Structures are given as C-alpha cells and as structure tokens.
Amino acid sequence: MNIESKGFVLHTRPYKETSFLVDIFSENHGRVRCVAKGYRRSTSRQRAESLSLFVPYNFTWRGKNDLKTLVNAETCEMNLSLSGERLFVGLYVNELLYNLLAIYDPSKEIYAGYFELVNFLGTSARYNGKLRCFELLLLEYLGYGLVLDIEYESGNTIELEKKYEYLHGYGLSPFESQSENRDVYVGADLLAIQDQRFDDIHIEKVARRLIRSAIDYQLDGKLLNSRKLYQQYLASTKSDSNIGQC
Amino acid sequence: MGLKCPQDSNFLFSLVFEYMQEHILSKLVDDLARFPGIGKKTSQRMAIHLLNKDRKGAEEISASIQEALSKVRKCGRCRALTEFDICSICQSEKRSKSKICVVENLQDLYAIEQGGSFRGRYFVLYGHLSPIDGISADDLGIDLLIDQLSNGEVQEIIIATNLTVEGQATAYFIAEKARSLDITVSRIAHGVPVGGELEYLDGNTLNLAIETRQGF
Ligand SMILES: [Zn+2]
Numbered sequence: 001m002n003i004e005s006k007g008f009v010l011h012t013r014p015y016k017e018t019s020f021l022v023d024i025f026s027e028n029h030g031r032v033r034c035v036a037k038g039y040r041r042s043t044s045r046q047r048a049e050s051l052s053l054f055v056p057y058n059f060t061w062r063g064k065n066d067l068k069t070l071v072n073a074e075t076c077e078m079n080l081s082l083s084g085e086r087l088f089v090g091l092y093v094n095e096l097l098y099n100l101l102a103i104y105d106p107s108k109e110i111y112a113g114y115f116e117l118v119n120f121l122g123t124s125a126r127y128n129g130k131l132r133c134f135e136l137l138l139l140e141y142l143g144y145g146l147v148l149d150i151e152y153e154s155g156n157t158i159e160l161e162k163k164y165e166y167l168h169g170y171g172l173s174p175f176e177s178q179s180e181n182r183d184v185y186v187g188a189d190l191l192a193i194q195d196q197r198f199d200d201i202h203i204e205k206v207a208r209r210l211i212r213s214a215i216d217y218q219l220d221g222k223l224l225n226s227r228k229l230y231q232q233y234l235a236s237t238k239s240d241s242n243i244g245q246c
Numbered sequence: 247m248g249l250k251c252p253q254d255s256n257f258l259f260s261l262v263f264e265y266m267q268e269h270i271l272s273k274l275v276d277d278l279a280r281f282p283g284i285g286k287k288t289s290q291r292m293a294i295h296l297l298n299k300d301r302k303g304a305e306e307i308s309a310s311i312q313e314a315l316s317k318v319r320k321c322g323r324c325r326a327l328t329e330f331d332i333c334s335i336c337q338s339e340k341r342s343k344s345k346i347c348v349v350e351n352l353q354d355l356y357a358i359e360q361g362g363s364f365r366g367r368y369f370v371l372y373g374h375l376s377p378i379d380g381i382s383a384d385d386l387g388i389d390l391l392i393d394q395l396s397n398g399e400v401q402e403i404i405i406a407t408n409l410t411v412e413g414q415a416t417a418y419f420i421a422e423k424a425r426s427l428d429i430t431v432s433r434i435a436h437g438v439p440v441g442g443e444l445e446y447l448d449g450n451t452l453n454l455a456i457e458t459r460q461g462f
Contacts, residue, residue, distance in 0.1 A: 011378045017283055052450075053411040075449070087415055095377050226377035229419070236422040 002071055004060045005029055008114065009051050010094045014040060022051060022070060024059055025097055025114065030106035034061050034070040054082050054090050054118050066103070086121040088233050089131065092226040093117060096135075100142060100218055113137045128208075129198030135211045136196070142218060146210070147171045148194040160188040166210060168217035183213060271297075323394065325370040325387055326355055335359075335367060342366045344401040348391070348420060350374055350408055358406065366404070369394075374412040375419060388420060395427050402430040409436055409454075435460075 007026030015021040020036040036051060051057075051073060060072040082090045093114070101110070117134045121127050139145055149158055152171025158164065163175040165182045175184050189206045198204040271293065278289035296304035320326070321333035324346075328334065335341060345366030349355050355368050371386040383389070394400060403424045407413040421431045437455030438447060447455075 013379065050410075050450075082411075083414075084418055087411070087418060091377050091411075091415060098378050224377070225380055225382060229375060229377055229382065229415075232383060233419050233422060236426045 002060050002062050003029070003068075004058065005032075006076065007032075007057055007059050007111075008055070008118070009053050009057070010098050011053075012036075012051055020051065023098060024061075025101070025111065026059060026106070027108060027111045028106055029104060031097070031101050031103045032059075032061065032068060033066065033103065034059075034063075034068040036070040036073070039070075053094065054122070056115065082118075082121050085230075085234065085237070086125070086127060088226065088230040089127060090118065090121055092224065092230055093131075093134070095224050095226040096138065096215070099222060099224070100138065100215075107141055110138060110141050128204050129196070132198050132204060132207050132211060133196055135215065139211070139214055139218070144168070144214065144218060146193075146214060148190040158187045158190055160186075160191070162187045164190060166213070168214060183209065185210060320370075324368045325372065325390070326352060326368060340365070343399045345404060346391075346394070346400055346402075347404040347406055349406050350413065350416075354406060364404075366402075371407070371416065374407060374410070374416040376412050383419060386416070388423070391420065392423050392427070395424055395429055400429060402432065404432050404434060406434045 005026040005028040007024045009022055010025050010031070011023040012020045015035060018038050018040045020039045022034045022036050024032045024034060026032050039051060056076050058072075058074045058076045059070065061068040061070050063069045097110075097114070101107075113134050117127075117130055120130045136146065146166070150156065150171075151158070151164070151173060152167070153173060158172065163184050163186055164172045165175050165184055167173050172185075172190065175182070185206065189203060190210075192200065192203045193207045193210065198207060274293045274297075275286065275289045278284060278292045279286050281289075284292075296307070317329045318327050321328045321330075321336055323332050323336045326333050326335065330337070342365055345364075346369050347355075347358065347364055347366055348369045348371065349358070350371050350373060352370055352372075355370055358364050358368075369387075369391050371388070373381055373386055375381060375383065375386065395403065403420070405417045405420060407416045417433060421433075424431050435458060437451060437458060438444065444452065
C-alpha cells in the first residue's frame with residue numbers, strides 16, 4: 001500500500017550503483033528512511049525531479065520494513081534555494097533533526113516549525129531569532145523544554161538580579177560562588193529568553209549559549225559537524241571574531 | 247548453505263557441492279565483484295574468461311595492478327592520480343598557472359579534459375562537504391587548495407562542483423576562502439544542454455537557466 005505525505009529531504013547517501021538512501025522528514029509520519037531506486041542514473045526521467053534539500057515535496061513510498069521504497073517525489077511549491085551563510089545554517093538544522101528525532105515519530109509542530117524556518121532562511125538574512133525559537137521548540141518536543149521562570153528545586157520564581165546556572169535534565173539553580181567555572185545566567189536574561197525576545201542582540205546571544213549547552217546535552221557527546229563547518233565558513237567571510245549563530 | 251534458487255548469484259558454484267571447496271576461484275569471483283557495476287554473474291564470467299581463455303592477459307592485468315598500486319598516487323598539487331610527484335597537467339608549460347578548476351571527482355576532470363577547451367589546472371576534491379556523513383573541509387584537501395591560492399600565481403578559480411545542495415555548499419565554502427585572498431571566483435554555468443529542447447527540461451533547470459541568463 002502506498003503512503004503519501006508532504007516532507008523534506010534531510011539527507012541522501014549513494015546506495016548501490018544507481019540508488020540513494022534518503023532520509024525524509026515527513027509531515028504525517030516523522031522521519032522515514034527510503035531507498036530511491038534508479039535516482040542516480042543520469043538517463044532516468046526521475047533524475048529531473050532530483051532530490052534536493054530544503055525543498056518541500058509530496059512523497060509517496062511503500063513497504064513493510066523499516067526501509068521503505070520511494071515511489072514518487074514531486075516538488076509541491078516554488079523552489080526556494082538557500083545560499084551562502086543560510087545554506088550552512090540549513091545544513092545545521094538538518095543535522096540536528098537527523099541526530100535528535102527518532103524514526104517514525106511524527107510531530108506536526110516540528111514539521112511546521114521546520115517549514116517556516118526553511119522558508120525564512122530562503123528569504124531573510126535576519127534568521128537568528130527564528131532559529132532560536134525552532135531550537136527551543138525542538139527541545140520541548142524532546143521532553144527537555146527549558147523552564148526559565150522558576151528554580152527546579154525550591155519552585156521559587158526567578159529574580160531579575162540574581163545569578164543562576166542551568167542543570168540539564170533538572171532546571172535552574174541559584175548560582176553558588178563555590179561551584180567551579182560554570183555557565184552562569186542572570187535572571188532578567190532568562191526571563192527574556194522565556195519570552196523569546198530575540199530581537200535584542202544581547203538576549204539572543206545569551207540564548208545561543210544556553211540553548212547550545214542544552215543541545216549538547218541532548219547529543220550526549222556527539223559533535224555537530226555542520227556547526228564546525230558553519231564557523232569555518234564564517235571565519236573567511238567576516239573579520240569579526242565573535243561568530244557562530246548555531 | 248541450503249539449496250539456492252536459480253536467481254541467486256552464487257547459483258553456479260553452490261549448485262555443485264564440490265565447487266564449494268574451490269576457495270581460490272570463489273575468492274577471485276568475489277574480488278572481481280568489487281568493481282562498481284559488476285555483479286557476481288559478471289564476475290564469474292570474467293574469472294572464467296581470464297583463467298580459460300586469456301591467461302596471459304590475466305597476468306598482465308595482475309602486473310599492472312601491482313605496478314599501479316606501488317607507483318600511482320595523488321599529485322602533490324592537484325590531487326589527481328599520477329605516477330609522478332606532480333602530475334603531467336600541473337607540470338605542463340602550456341597550461342595557464344593563473345586558473346584552477348575545482349572538481350568533485352577525477353571523472354569530472356577527465357570529462358572537462360575531453361571537452362578540450364580548458365587550458366588551466368585542476369584541483370580534485372574527491373567528494374563534497376557533508377556534515378551528516380562527517381566529511382569536512384580537511385577531508386577534501388581544501389587546506390591544500392587554499393595554500394596554492396595564497397602563492398600569488400592563481401588569479402581565478404572556477405568551481406565545477408555538482409549542483410546538489412552539498413556541491414553548492416562546497417562551492418560557497420571554497421568561494422569565500424578564495425575571495426578573502428582576493429581571487430576571482432566563478433562557477434560553471436548550468437542550464438539547457440546543447441541540442442536540448444526546452445519542453446523536456448524540468449522546472450528547476452529552466453528556472454536556473456533563466457536566472458543565470460547571459461547577454462546576447
Ligand atoms: Zn596535478
């Protein structure tokens with residue numbers, strides 16, 4: 001039986017002589033892995049509908065096993081293409097989803113967020129805030145949403161002037177001066193992050209630091225290659241040494 | 247091993263029990279099947295041909311593989327395969343030292359050479375940037391390329407990576423590095439093939455062809 005869904009390609013990898021292994025992020029079924037048979041053959045008519053990243057498709061696949069067979073992939077809207085810096089941000093988001101989303105675990109919310117973010121990356125250079133919102137959404141979906149208005153142990157509300165540290169898996173804890181060399185956050189910044197006030201450059205920067213540590217915790221020691229690549233890319237485009245939006 | 251159906255690629259050997267002892271022959275069949283595009287059926291035919299009909303040819307093949315393995319390696323400048331330290335293209339005095347064309351694979355280099363109009367040098371990446379597969383700029387020798395761009399001889403870099411997203415990312419990455427060294431960067435044109443009819447092209451290709459149109 002054929003299954004249809006909208007979706008994006010997260011990753012393709014050559015498979016046997018003429019095929020691809022395709023990781024799809026679909027609206028109705030979450031991440032799905034398919035074999036796209038014959039898609040690498042240059043004479044194939046299907047080649048014209050080649051599988052691109054960051055392009056919404058109507059996918060059709062079938063199969064009973066975990067590895068499905070891709071039956072059809074049609075682009076469903078105008079083709080957006082990401083360029084330069086934003087292309088590298090796109091690769092970062094794909095690597096995040098590839099590593100953090102389980103297979104066949106659908107989430108319309110994450111799909112909608114990804115769709116919006118990719119569209120945004122295709123049209124606007126000021127993507128930082130949108131990227132932070134998507135990361136927060138993803139953390140929430142994974143069950144590790146950041147709680148930024150109360151201390152996890154006491155339940156006390158966060159005070160504007162006070163300093164806190166974030167213990168991943170738990171929550172905010174008052175910063176004690178004897179704790180060695182930890183990431184420290186000011187109450188007012190935490191509340192601003194909670195309100196997603198990322199137009200403020202300072203807040204966005206603090207959020208980046210906090211979210212990055214939360215994502216690293218989720219990745220459990222795995223390094224994101226796209227993050228390094230993105231920073232290497234920016235290093236050659238900007239003289240500013242304070243770089244890296246991912 | 248049970249009885250196999252005739253579609254099984256090892257049918258020829260597994261059918262006859264005694265043949266299962268022929269380890270040397272079956273290893274050769276397995277080894278020949280390493281070539282891209284060669285299945286077990288074809289590798290069986292190749293093995294039989296070499297051992298029955300062309301034993302001298304088989305010896306020559308064996309000797310050339312040995313010699314190539316010990317003497318052919320990547321060119322110190324462009325990474326193409328060569329039996330010299332620096333390949334014949336890089337050494338040639340007829341080649342412009344001011345232009346470097348960057349390709350993903352050696353086959354791409356040969357294809358451009360076949361075209362015959364490019365008279366500069368090359369750089370072969372052997373792949374493209376792919377974070378999820380863990381392929382980084384270092385794996386593609388981009389640091390070696392940047393070193394060469396810094397020597398003052400190169401004025402233009404022509405990027406001929408594939409038009410996949412990863413190929414594009416690789417192009418942007420190299421382009422930014424090159425621009426920061428004040429080198430002219432160009433990308434090969436993409437669009438309508440020579441002799442092609444528009445109605446048979448897909449929408450993406452046509453869009454690109456229109457976006458990157460040239461004065462006429
Ligand atoms: Zn060379």
